Amino acid sequence: MYVYDSFAGFPKSTNNVDAISYEVVDTGYWRESEDASPPGTEEMLRREFTRRFGEAGWTIVRGMFEQSLVSDPLRREVAIANLDCDLYASTVQVLDHLLGNRLFPDGAVILLDDYNCNRANPRFGMRRALRECFARTDGFYDYSEFINYGWHGRAFFVHRLGDSPNPDAGNLDAGYLTEGGAR
Numbered sequence: 234m235y236v237y238d239s240f241a242g243f244p245k246s247t248n249n250v251d252a253i254s255y256e257v258v259d260t261g262y263w264r265e266s267e268d269a270s271p272p273g274t275e276e277m278l279r280r281e282f283t284r285r286f287g288e289a290g291w292t293i294v295r296g297m298f299e300q301s302l303v304s305d306p307l308r309r310e311v312a313i314a315n316l317d318c319d320l321y322a323s324t325v326q327v328l329d330h331l332l333g334n335r336l337f338p339d340g341a342v343i344l345l346d347d348y349n350c351n352r353a354n355p356r357f358g359m360r361r362a363l364r365e366c367f368a369r370t371d372g373f374y375d376y377s378e379f380i381n382y383g384w385h386g387r388a389f390f391v392h393r394l395g396d397s398p399n400p401d402a403g404n405l406d407a408g409y410l411t412e413g414g415a416r
């Protein structure tokens with residue numbers, strides 16, 4: 234399990250999508266430094282993870298994604314990604330990293346906690362980020378809806394179309410059928 238968070242709240246919204254969004258301009262919920270974690274949050278999480286999981290199997294990376302995904306990039310396959318970072322720009326940074334490095338296996342699940350923020354307007358937030366980031370994969374990845382949770386969240390399945398078994402490709406000798414038998 235990997236946890237990435239600034240623990241210092243949101244970065245300043247320098248792009249227009251966030252800067253003119255309802256959640257920045259009207260409600261103010263997504264303004265710079267809003268949602269900063271109380272002091273000691275990271276230490277509390279470390280204690281709690283150690284108590285539950287032991288010393289290994291989890292990593293906490295502190296910092297803004299812009300830096301942390303470069304200094305400590307995620308390199309392992311990601312079966313479940315829970316994005317609770319609200320902003321369009323933050324969501325783009327994470328999704329571009331995961332999709333661009335092809336870290337999602339076929340059937341992975343993405344939870345977008347803030348999918349219906351900004352009055353569910355598709356010009357903003359996670360709705361826009363999801364659409365644009367998947368489009369950048371040029372068909373290697375696609376997604377479909379899984380479940381809604383609360384008024385705000387929606388989960389999606391990831392479809393890895395670029396290199397998953399394809400019954401329409403016309404090649405029955407494909408490795409996945411012959412190595413270890415048909416599934």
Ligand SMILES: C[S@@+](CC[C@H](N)C(=O)[O-])C[C@H]1O[C@@H](n2cnc3c(N)ncnc32)[C@H](O)[C@@H]1O
Pocket residue numbers: 237238239240241242243244268269270296297298299317318319320322323
């Ligand atoms: C709504 S809070 C959720 C925090 C946590 N998931 C929880 O439930 O308590 C949003 C979090 O996203 C983090 N965040 C948003 N954009 C970020 C970015 N670009 N880099 C690092 N953290 C970011 C904020 O620091 C904040 O902790």
